[in-house]
Amino acid sequence: MSKPAFLGIDWGTTNRRVHVLGADGFLLTTQADDKGVLSLTRDQFPAEIAALRARFGDLTVIAAGMVGSARGWVEVPYLPCPVTLGELAGRLCWVEPGRTAIVPGVAIADPLRPEVMRGEEVQILGAVQAGLVPPDALLCQPGTHSKWATLSGGTLTGFRTAMTGELFALLRRHSLLSGLLDGPVEPGPDFDAGLALAMQGAPLGRLFGERAAALLGLRDPASVAARVSGLLIGGDVAEQGLAPGQPVHLLADGMLARLYATAIGAAGGTVHPVSSQAAFLAGIIRICLHQNLWS
């Protein structure tokens, strides 16, 4: 086994993944925990980094994601879209010079269609550099805030965000529907029924019907969560206006990958699955190489 060479951290709002990369570029180990930026105050970050070095070695650290936001460690200015991986690597924010850096996020400062991302850019540009997706591609990254990104000639040229995951969580936790949304969410007839409703348009106008159906005893309450998930994910996918057979490169893992693959297929798209973790690693390794940080 090769010696550890650096730490690549995918540091999000609620979760953190610390990847230990070896000198040969292979992943040695990953530590996943819930030390997302919202669980830390600004002055706790240096101690967190010190604890990681105490555990994994005195390594260079490259972090991406919400760690670079106003709620994170240091607010790193966004780079404007279009953007390449080389530009990301060339504009690292060195919190500790030569030792600890944060990757900038990407923004579209168009008043008519403003957008921001932090963390997804490493996956997107890593995936294309590693050949996991072609240089001209539509990518989907589902999550609390799902991203739909466009690559042209290997450059990230545009993206849009839908609050699909957050909306489902709001409905489940705080809404009139909350008592109805504790059932399982997985691909199957209930999820498909929600997708079919969403494809008819106006998914928001269908939400109340799920409560009405429950009040009227028209269906099994355990089916409602999967139906509402289908409605929201189906609405998210339908908004993209996919052409028949259009390839969608789906950067996702686990259940969310299965749900979005089903929805994209129902909307007529052709799904190409890509592991979001593999895409992140491909990106963070190349950022490190670009900086001649490899030890």
Add this chain to the structure above:
Amino acid sequence: MSKPAFLGIDWGTTNRRVHVLGADGFLLTTQADDKGVLSLTRDQFPAEIAALRARFGDLTVIAAGMVGSARGWVEVPYLPCPVTLGELAGRLCWVEPGRTAIVPGVAIADPLRPEVMRGEEVQILGAVQAGLVPPDALLCQPGTHSKWATLSGGTLTGFRTAMTGELFALLRRHSLLSGLLDGPVEPGPDFDAGLALAMQGAPLGRLFGERAAALLGLRDPASVAARVSGLLIGGDVAEQGLAPGQPVHLLADGMLARLYATAIGAAGGTVHPVSSQAAFLAGIIRICLHQNLWS
């Protein structure tokens, strides 16, 4: 001034309006308070009614709204749509025989498009009986759950619900946007800008842009609440697919009436305002008359 004849109560989830009607059919007084059904347990309703009789006289009570739901006093079965005011009046649920009745709600038990309402039916059918709206009409009742109802020949023949108000409240209280939604919500350029975005379609996909714009310093944070309100109300109205100049009878009062009137106008509809309180009174009086309850 005529003697009090009966109490008509619009008893909703969070609020209650007790109307004291005189023998000549005129409104004597209204007591509005926050004793909605969620503030009361089932066994507290008799004491509430007794307190109202102690204050206003030993009168017949006709109540409508969520008081007849599973979370209210007595769960009253829905009447199927289409429905008339005479049918509502003929199917009162007498909690205390001859003394206290609850008006049934209305349901559409169509598994493809299920719907329920409680309370709005008194306004809708009251408005048409009193000539406040024509016998063939499209009505809009904005609120936590906005209703769009169709009258044909004076009969309520269909309706749909959008969770527009609840969604705005969820976003303001619990979402990523919550810190941005404390500004004023009123008709004006910001609300209009939200409407314009909604009319382009896919309003949900525009929500995240409001946060992005704030992060990028593209606009005044105080404008975001009105913009998001415009997005959601505009999306609600756009889903109705109004024909150019189509009359919409807007049963509303206060700021919500102004916001929906603006949105309906922006979508090409022609607004006919109707006071929702006047419509409720018209309905509850006629239900009482129908029952020969007039003293």
